[in-house]
Amino acid sequence: MLMKRAILIILDGLGDRPCKEFFGETPLEAASTPFMNYLAREGLCGMMSPLSLGWTPESGPAHFEILGYHPYYNFYPGRGPLEALGTGEKIKEGDVVFRVNFATISKGVIIDRRAGRIKDVRCFEKDLRMEMDGIEFILKAGTEHRAALILRGENLSSQLTDSDPRKPNRKPKKVRSLSPEAKRTAKVLNKYIERVHKILENHRANRERKRKHLLPANFILLRGAGTYKKVEEFERRYGLKACCIAGTGLYKGVGRFLGMKILKVRGATGGKNTDLHAKFKTASKATKRFDFVFLHIKGTDLYGHDGDAVGKMNFIQNIDNAMRILSKTKALMVITGDHSTPCSIKDHSGDDVPILFYGTGDMRRDDTLAFGEKYCETFGALERIEGKDVIPEILNLTNRGKIIE
Amino acid sequence: MLMKRAILIILDGLGDRPCKEFFGETPLEAASTPFMNYLAREGLCGMMSPLSLGWTPESGPAHFEILGYHPYYNFYPGRGPLEALGTGEKIKEGDVVFRVNFATISKGVIIDRRAGRIKDVRCFEKDLRMEMDGIEFILKAGTEHRAALILRGENLSSQLTDSDPRKPNRKPKKVRSLSPEAKRTAKVLNKYIERVHKILENHRANRERKRKHLLPANFILLRGAGTYKKVEEFERRYGLKACCIAGTGLYKGVGRFLGMKILKVRGATGGKNTDLHAKFKTASKATKRFDFVFLHIKGTDLYGHDGDAVGKMNFIQNIDNAMRILSKTKALMVITGDHSTPCSIKDHSGDDVPILFYGTGDMRRDDTLAFGEKYCETFGALERIEGKDVIPEILNLTNRGKIIE
Numbered sequence: 001m002l003m004k005r006a007i008l009i010i011l012d013g014l015g016d017r018p019c020k021e022f023f024g025e026t027p028l029e030a031a032s033t034p035f036m037n038y039l040a041r042e043g044l045c046g047m048m049s050p051l052s053l054g055w056t057p058e059s060g061p062a063h064f065e066i067l068g069y070h071p072y073y074n075f076y077p078g079r080g081p082l083e084a085l086g087t088g089e090k091i092k093e094g095d096v097v098f099r100v101n102f103a104t105i106s107k108g109v110i111i112d113r114r115a116g117r118i119k120d121v122r123c124f125e126k127d128l129r130m131e132m133d134g135i136e137f138i139l140k141a142g143t144e145h146r147a148a149l150i151l152r153g154e155n156l157s158s159q160l161t162d163s164d165p166r167k168p169n170r171k172p173k174k175v176r177s178l179s180p181e182a183k184r185t186a187k188v189l190n191k192y193i194e195r196v197h198k199i200l201e202n203h204r205a206n207r208e209r210k211r212k213h214l215l216p217a218n219f220i221l222l223r224g225a226g227t228y229k230k231v232e233e234f235e236r237r238y239g240l241k242a243c244c245i246a247g248t249g250l251y252k253g254v255g256r257f258l259g260m261k262i263l264k265v266r267g268a269t270g271g272k273n274t275d276l277h278a279k280f281k282t283a284s285k286a287t288k289r290f291d292f293v294f295l296h297i298k299g300t301d302l303y304g305h306d307g308d309a310v311g312k313m314n315f316i317q318n319i320d321n322a323m324r325i326l327s328k329t330k331a332l333m334v335i336t337g338d339h340s341t342p343c344s345i346k347d348h349s350g351d352d353v354p355i356l357f358y359g360t361g362d363m364r365r366d367d368t369l370a371f372g373e374k375y376c377e378t379f380g381a382l383e384r385i386e387g388k389d390v391i392p393e394i395l396n397l398t399n400r401g402k403i404i405e
Numbered sequence: 406m407l408m409k410r411a412i413l414i415i416l417d418g419l420g421d422r423p424c425k426e427f428f429g430e431t432p433l434e435a436a437s438t439p440f441m442n443y444l445a446r447e448g449l450c451g452m453m454s455p456l457s458l459g460w461t462p463e464s465g466p467a468h469f470e471i472l473g474y475h476p477y478y479n480f481y482p483g484r485g486p487l488e489a490l491g492t493g494e495k496i497k498e499g500d501v502v503f504r505v506n507f508a509t510i511s512k513g514v515i516i517d518r519r520a521g522r523i524k525d526v527r528c529f530e531k532d533l534r535m536e537m538d539g540i541e542f543i544l545k546a547g548t549e550h551r552a553a554l555i556l557r558g559e560n561l562s563s564q565l566t567d568s569d570p571r572k573p574n575r576k577p578k579k580v581r582s583l584s585p586e587a588k589r590t591a592k593v594l595n596k597y598i599e600r601v602h603k604i605l606e607n608h609r610a611n612r613e614r615k616r617k618h619l620l621p622a623n624f625i626l627l628r629g630a631g632t633y634k635k636v637e638e639f640e641r642r643y644g645l646k647a648c649c650i651a652g653t654g655l656y657k658g659v660g661r662f663l664g665m666k667i668l669k670v671r672g673a674t675g676g677k678n679t680d681l682h683a684k685f686k687t688a689s690k691a692t693k694r695f696d697f698v699f700l701h702i703k704g705t706d707l708y709g710h711d712g713d714a715v716g717k718m719n720f721i722q723n724i725d726n727a728m729r730i731l732s733k734t735k736a737l738m739v740i741t742g743d744h745s746t747p748c749s750i751k752d753h754s755g756d757d758v759p760i761l762f763y764g765t766g767d768m769r770r771d772d773t774l775a776f777g778e779k780y781c782e783t784f785g786a787l788e789r790i791e792g793k794d795v796i797p798e799i800l801n802l803t804n805r806g807k808i809i810e
Contacts, residue, residue, distance in 0.1 A: 002750070056662060362422050362749045364756060365429075366782060381782035383789040385458050392459030396755030401461035403753055405484065 003361035005142075005331040006240075006394045007283055010066065011319065013301030014337025015342050015353035015373060017343040019309040027303075027312035027343065028354065029372035033320040036356070036371040039333060043358030044367040045375070046382025048390070049350075050339050056350040059301070060224075062338035065387030067294070068238060069231070078158065078226020084148035085256040086249030087140040090222060091150060091228045094353045096158045096185065098146040099224040099250075100139065102217035103172075103271065106196075110168050112143040116215035124217070128196055133188045137195075139220075142249035143270045144209055149222060151189070156227075157182035163193060164221035172221055189222075196220050205400040226296060233259030239400065240292035245282050247274050260294060270298045272315065276322035287331040289392050304341025312343060332359035332397050334390065335371070352377075352384065363397050408766035410736040411645075411799045412688055412698040413568050414726065415471065417464060418706025419742025420758035420778060422749050424714040427519065430710075432717040432748065432776035433759065438725040441761070441776040444738060448763030449802075450773040450780070451787025453795070454755075455744050461755040464706070465629075467743035468659050470792030472699070473643060474636070482662065483631020489553035490661040491654030492545040496555060496633045501563045501590065504629040504655075505544065505552040507622035508577075510602075519550040521620035526552055528610045529622070533601055538593045544601075544625075547654035548675045554627060556594070562587035562632075569626035576639065577626055594627075601625050638664030643796060645697035645806065650687055652679050656701040665699060674748065677705045677720065681727035692736040697799075709746025717748060737764035737802050740776070757782075757789065768802050 014028060022030035047057065050062035051072075057065075060079050064072035077225050080097030091097060102121045104112040121141045128139040138150040155234060159178040165171070175193070177186040206216035234242045236259075244255025245263050247270030252262050265282045279295060286293045297319060303312035326333060327356025336355035339348050354376035357363070366381035385393070395401045413689050419433060454460070455467040456477075462470075465484050469477035496502060507526050509517040520582030526546045533544040543555040564583040570576070580598070582591040596666050600623055605611060611621035619679035621756050638645045641664075649660025652675030670687045672680025691698045702724060706718035731738060740808060741760035759781035762768070771786035790798070800806045 010655060339555075362747070364422055364778060364782075366779070381452070381779070381785070382458075383452070385789070389458035392457065394459070396459040396461065399750055399754075401459065401755040403461050403463055404456060404466050405463035 002399045003332045004398050005161040005287055005291050006398050007287055007295060007331050007333050009295045009335045011300045011337050012298045013304040013339060013341030015340025015344040015351050019343060021309045026373050027309050028316055029374060031316040031390040033371060035320050035324050039358035040356045040368045040371040042365055043356050044364055044366055044382060045354040045356045045380035047376050047380060047384050048336055048355040048387060049352050050387040052386060054350040056348050057339050059250060059338050064388060066338060066390050068391030069387035075231050077228055079224025080148060080226045081228040082253030083142060083249050084140060084150055086253030087142050087148055089140045093228055095228045096156045097148045097226055097228060098222040101164060101221040102145045103219045103221045104215040105219045108171055110170055110172060112215050113168055113221060115217035118145050118217050121217060127199055132192055135188050137192055146249055156185050158225040159228050160186055160225040162223035164223040189226045193220060227390045235259060241290050242292040242294060243286050243290045244294045245279055246296035248298045255294060272299045272302055275298060275320055280322045280325050284325050284329060287329050299301055301341045304343055305346055307343045307346040309343040330360060334394060357397060407498050408737045408764045409803050410692055410696050411803050412692055412700060412736050412738050414700045414740045416705045416742050417703045418709040418744060418746030420745025420756050422747040424748055424795045426714045431778050432714050433721055434779060436718045436721040438776060440725045440729050444763035445773045445776040446759050447534045447762050447770055449504045449769055449771055449783035449787060450761045452757040452781050452785060452789050453741055453760045453792060457791060459755040461753050462744050463631060464655060464743050467792060471743060471795045473796030475793035482634060483661050484629025485553060485631045486633040487658030487662055488547060488654050489545060489555055491658030492553055494545045498633055500633045501556040502631055503554045503627040503631060505554050506569060506626040507550045508624045508626045509620040510624040513576055515575055515577060517620050518573055518626060520622035523550050523622050526622060532604055537597055540593050542597055551654055560807055561590050563630040565591055565630040567628035569628040571578040598625060640664060646695050647699060648691050648695045648698040650684055651701040653703045659738050660699060677704045677707055679704060681723055685727045685730045689730050689734060692734050706746045709748055712748045712751045713749040735765060739799060762802060764802060
């Protein structure tokens with residue numbers, strides 16, 4: 001039987017290193033995952049370098065490679081425009097956009113880059129929208145502490161550095177211009193950041209948070225400046241009618257940027273508390289309407305960043321449980337991560353991630369007995385592939401490969 | 406003992422997917438191949454993506470990669486010029502050449518793209534050679550239904566689409582120009598195709614075929630337009646004096662294009678009925694006179710296209726038997742395919758192919774117990790390599806590797 005459809009499940013930051021909690025097993029190896037083990041046993045496995053061996057990617061570039069936009073730097077617009085698209089905001093060609101973290105600073109030093117993982121920053125949107133020196137500033141809330149900042153006006157440039165130092169207990173940096181054309185943008189932007197700090201310090205929502213002994217969201221940290229430009233849509237590029245199921249703004253943004261239909265799922269938060277059952281149920285239905293379903297789950301990465309190996313293991317077990325609804329699908333299933341986020345280093349690493357391809361149809365299978373780093377490394381017939389190989393292999397296994405002549 | 410010589414055996418379309426006829430084994434796994442199993446057991450194995458994981462190649466590009474002309478698109482002249490070279494015809498720089506299928510059409514629709522796999526089309530050569538509007542048309546027969554069409558004249562362009570729709574039960578397409586310079590060439594060519602159809606309809610050889618209830622070869626389908634240009638010869642590029650043993654025109658053309666000596670073998674037809682013993686005997690002798698012997702066998706691919714898993718298995722068994730004459734050679738033996746042609750899909754796929762390196766000399770060996778997709782996937786020490794890696798590994802194992810400094 002020939003398979004024609006596929007579902008690509010990306011468990012963010014899935015890969016890990018040996019954990020002392022599990023006597024040297026990784027969270028994925030230690031987790032009880034009978035369903036994914038079944039898929040591995042009856043499918044085709046391997047390890048994947050999202051970019052290239054040893055390279056450590058942010059999620060954005062990793063997704064561009066895995067989704068077949070290789071090399072990502074030809075296509076990647078920067079994190080900012082993707083975050084903005086993920087909020088559902090309309091952006092225009094030429095807009096300069098940043099990814100924003102609402103953070104907490106005290107005496108000029110960052111104490112928390114995520115303002116105590118604040119649940120919602122929509123309450124600040126209206127008060128932070130303004131025009132300064134001919135530039136329109138539009139701040140759009142994402143999920144939790146995340147937001148996008150859109151700069152609209154004449155002669156803007158995204159040749160700008162980040163203000164986010166990416167680590168706490170430091171001062172936020174000034175945004176600097178990387179080219180003469182960007183000087184004016186940098187200058188006005190730094191003024192805006194100061195202005196925002198003053199507004200947030202006295203904002204009623206933050207006074208309320210302090211009363212509840214929560215960290216105030218009194219500063220915005222900027223990174224990933226990019227200018228919005230269009231790229232060839234996924235359906236046109238690969239002939240697959242595609243949809244995207246994601247809770248976090250960035251991934252919805254990636255899907256929207258590539259022209260995928262964004263499916264709404266009630267309870268999909270992009271957080272640890274996301275409704276996994278609802279997401280997989282939506283995915284299961286979507287395989288009947290779409291040729292290609294891109295399903296993204298963020299929680300694995302969050303536990304990695306927190307260094308919580310047991311939490312990561314439990315979350316993976318919940319995924320395995322929720323995923324069983326896919327047992328009746330006729331589509332090719334592909335499960336992997338976009339990078340490793342080892343609990344031991346609490347950040348992304350350049351370690352490969354395990355990958356499996358399983359379908360009921362006509363395909364080769366190997367002898368990988370479980371889904372985990374060591375099993376896939378040792379027994380996976382695909383050995384070591386790269387992110388750029390994923391879509392060609394999906395096209396091959398769904399018998400859609402174009403013949404190169 | 407240091408090996409200095411090598412023989413590269415390409416079994417066209419060798420790779421396959423699990424077949425129900427063999428309880429999930431592939432034709433190669435199911436075949437009784439004690440000699441190749443011995444070579445695998447005492448040699449070094451792996452899997453190979455001819456181009457890149459999941460990509461599906463035509464034989465031409467795949468051979469360019471495997472023969473060390475990477476990336477193929479820098480060197481590949483198109484299928485047409487290779488087919489023409491394979492017929493032995495002299496072609497000139499600037500000639501535009503197509504690969505031709507003699508086909509059967511009825512009421513404007515293609516019923517057989519190979520005119521009932523007609524044995525020989527040489528009988529049509531003379532009547533289809535003509536000049537029209539300043540372009541000389543030279544049609545040169547290859548093996549079976551295959552031929553090459555050479556266009557010679559001033560200001561020709563190969564920026565032309567195929568007329569062959571690649572599938573039966575469709576109308577042949579008009580040749581279209583892909584650039585303004587090619588407009589005239591396309592126009593005259595379409596006129597020529599119509600003219601040829603009229604000539605073939607009333608040709609005595611076709612009247613004879615109809616009488617014998619065989620499909621008439623009453624149409625020519627064109628694909629793979631290319632302009633002939635020279636490339637660096639194989640011997641100059643790799644320091645290996647090389648010969649080519651092949652039955653099918655395309656592969657003789659590849660060899661001739663790369664400057665290899667084409668060895669004639671009586672009974673080498675490029676078909677299922679080829680004289681395998683004669684080909685291997687010629688190869689065995691050639692290892693004494695040449696540094697590098699390129700031996701091509703087409704039959705495996707033909708059985709794959711026909712979906713005949715049992716036929717493919719039997720043919721592989723015959724190859725194994727005929728190959729034993731090489732047991733006394735001192736040359737490094739390399740056995741692989743140029744792509745997979747799974748019987749289940751009756752066409753090329755992007756699945757990797759198994760590869761083995763065996764020599765009596767000084768080299769590493771691994772624990773692959775038999776030559777087959779799963780054995781090489783699971784036990785091959787070379788893991789997953791790409792077509793471009795084959796010649797460098799041959800140079801290494803024959804102790805000819807240049808030190809990069």
